[in-house]
Structure formats: C-alpha cells, structure tokens
Amino acid sequence: MGEDLEKIKNKIKETLKLNKYETNAYFTLLKLGKSRPTDIAKNSNIPIQRIYDVLKSLEKKGLITTKDQIYYEILEPSLSFQTIAQNLIADANIKAREIENIGQFLSGITTIKTIDEIKIIYGVKETIGNTITYVKNCNEKPYFMVYKVLDKLLDLWPLLYEIISTTKNGAYLLLPYDAKIGEKYIEESKKHNFEIIKSRAVFMDLYVGCKTVIIGLPSKIYEVISIVINNEEFSNALKERMREIINKF
CATH class of the missing domain: 3.30.870.10 (Endonuclease Chain A)
Structure with missing residues (x-):
C-alpha cells in the first residue's frame, strides 16, 4: 500500500507539476482533513514561512479551498481532477488549432508542392x-x-x-x-x-x-x-x- 501511495504521489507531482512542498501539503490535507496552516506545515515538514505561499499555489491550481485563510481543506478529488483534466484538454485543443493554422499558412506560401x-x-x-x-x-x-x-x-x-x-x-x-x-x-x-x-x-x-x-x-x-x-x-x-x-x- 505504501509503495502504491508513493507511486501516486510521484504521478500527481509529475502530471500537475507540483513541487515537493505542494505535494506534501496536499497529501497531508488528504490525511488530516480540514486543517490550520500551522498544522499542515508541521505534518508536511514545510517551513512555516513558506506554508501560505504553498497553500495559495494549491488553491490557485484548483486542488484545495479555504475560508478566511484560517482552515484549509481539499476539494473533492474526483471533481477537482476532472476539472483540471478538462482544462488541459481545452488548452490542448487551442494549441492544436494554433498549430493547424500555422501549417495552413505555411502551406499557402510554399512554392513547391509535393504531389x-x-x-x-x-x-x-x-x-x-x-x-x-x-x-x-x-x-x-x-x-x-x-x-x-x-x-x-x-x-x-x-x-x-x-x-x-x-x-x-x-x-x-x-x-x-x-x-x-x-x-x-x-x-x-x-x-x-x-x-x-x-x-x-x-x-x-x-x-x-x-x-x-x-x-x-x-x-x-x-x-x-x-x-x-x-x-x-x-x-x-x-x-x-x-x-x-x-x-x-
């Protein structure tokens, strides 16, 4: 179970481009539930002076939420990850269209056509x-x-x-x-x-x-x-x- 959890942590860190502190804080909140920043920092081995920046980053990524920055808790994972996935798909589609448009433009100015x-x-x-x-x-x-x-x-x-x-x-x-x-x-x-x-x-x-x-x-x-x-x-x-x-x- 421990090895599986570590694999999941690494996968989330890699896929969502989280740093070490963000990953630790997220999994601490998964374990503790609604928590104060000081408790999150203590259980995640994060310097107290860094914890608010870490939590703000996770909130901006759509992984956690807060009320008055007193207590923080995770957003329901299946919903938050689905939202992130849809955003990635939307971004990829936009990028794909941009690439297609560039290709069409270049095709229009190409003088030699390969039949x-x-x-x-x-x-x-x-x-x-x-x-x-x-x-x-x-x-x-x-x-x-x-x-x-x-x-x-x-x-x-x-x-x-x-x-x-x-x-x-x-x-x-x-x-x-x-x-x-x-x-x-x-x-x-x-x-x-x-x-x-x-x-x-x-x-x-x-x-x-x-x-x-x-x-x-x-x-x-x-x-x-x-x-x-x-x-x-x-x-x-x-x-x-x-x-x-x-x-x-």
Missing part, C-alpha cells in the same frame, strides 16, 4: 496523429482495415476514437472474420456512420482515403512503423480491392 509522397512514421501516437490529419482533409468516405490494433484496443481506444469522431462522412471498417469486440466499441463506431464488415481477407492495419494510404506494421522498437503513401493511382487501386472485399460480404 506524390512517401514517408515513414515511427510510433503509435505519431501514426494516429497523422491519420487524423489526413481524415480531416478528406471529404470522401474512407476505408479502415483493422488487424493488430485490436490486440491493444482497450489502451488505444481514446486515440482511435479521435479518428472515428473526425471522419466527416462515416467510413468502411473492415475487421477480421473472427474478431471479438466489445459492444460499446461497435456502438460508438456506428454512431459516426461506420459500416462494419467482417472478412477473412483482413490481414493488416490500413487506411485508404482520398489519395492517401497509410499502412501500419508492428515494430519491436517503436511498437508501430507506418508508411504514408500519397499517390492517387495507388490509392484508387486499393479502394477497388476494398470494394471487392465488401461486395463479397
């Missing part, structure tokens, strides 16, 4: 991030073939849902014939107009949309290595193959 492009992407998050970008810029109904991704569906679902929710006109989702997937994943996919097809022809992780093809392959070092191919003829050929698979369904 056909092949590039390699290393890593799961990097692959999904690139996929989201291509999905956003594609107005047709794309094809997804899902194979090895299913082995880590539970862990990857939040990222995969980003792709699902980004599609503009739904998508075709091809799964292995014997795939067993939780009902909630099926329902969420169908809510976004995903047509689910099970086939024995599924053998890799693949995205085909507009002129872009993304092929994902497992890697011992990077988990995933993906090849992105921007070539209209190649993309159309794969779409034709996908349609053949779907028509046999």
Whole structure:
C-alpha cells in the first residue's frame, strides 16, 4: 500500500507539476482533513514561512479551498481532477488549432508542392496523429482495415476514437472474420456512420482515403512503423480491392 501511495504521489507531482512542498501539503490535507496552516506545515515538514505561499499555489491550481485563510481543506478529488483534466484538454485543443493554422499558412506560401509522397512514421501516437490529419482533409468516405490494433484496443481506444469522431462522412471498417469486440466499441463506431464488415481477407492495419494510404506494421522498437503513401493511382487501386472485399460480404 505504501509503495502504491508513493507511486501516486510521484504521478500527481509529475502530471500537475507540483513541487515537493505542494505535494506534501496536499497529501497531508488528504490525511488530516480540514486543517490550520500551522498544522499542515508541521505534518508536511514545510517551513512555516513558506506554508501560505504553498497553500495559495494549491488553491490557485484548483486542488484545495479555504475560508478566511484560517482552515484549509481539499476539494473533492474526483471533481477537482476532472476539472483540471478538462482544462488541459481545452488548452490542448487551442494549441492544436494554433498549430493547424500555422501549417495552413505555411502551406499557402510554399512554392513547391509535393504531389506524390512517401514517408515513414515511427510510433503509435505519431501514426494516429497523422491519420487524423489526413481524415480531416478528406471529404470522401474512407476505408479502415483493422488487424493488430485490436490486440491493444482497450489502451488505444481514446486515440482511435479521435479518428472515428473526425471522419466527416462515416467510413468502411473492415475487421477480421473472427474478431471479438466489445459492444460499446461497435456502438460508438456506428454512431459516426461506420459500416462494419467482417472478412477473412483482413490481414493488416490500413487506411485508404482520398489519395492517401497509410499502412501500419508492428515494430519491436517503436511498437508501430507506418508508411504514408500519397499517390492517387495507388490509392484508387486499393479502394477497388476494398470494394471487392465488401461486395463479397
């Protein structure tokens, strides 16, 4: 139990960017409940001259509250951490939009346009991030073939849902014939107009949309290595193959 608590303390300290005094004061309040600053300082090994700055910082971060700076107590953790998480998401979305706008601006002033492009992407998050970008810029109904991704569906679902929710006109989702997937994943996919097809022809992780093809392959070092191919003829050929698979369904 002690080791688990220490891991949680370190995780909170790292994630919320708390210093040593802030972390100690927060966990002291968790243990003692409503307390005076002097008691918090004593039980947290914090110099008395520092305690008010520490408590003020925790209050500003939305972790604790006070009445007249006489007594301090924690805000209900599930609510306070949820609020912090939502704020982080909002900040991340703003930053993401800023980055997208910069990319669009730079694209507008670029004199050399690459028509056909092949590039390699290393890593799961990097692959999904690139996929989201291509999905956003594609107005047709794309094809997804899902194979090895299913082995880590539970862990990857939040990222995969980003792709699902980004599609503009739904998508075709091809799964292995014997795939067993939780009902909630099926329902969420169908809510976004995903047509689910099970086939024995599924053998890799693949995205085909507009002129872009993304092929994902497992890697011992990077988990995933993906090849992105921007070539209209190649993309159309794969779409034709996908349609053949779907028509046999």
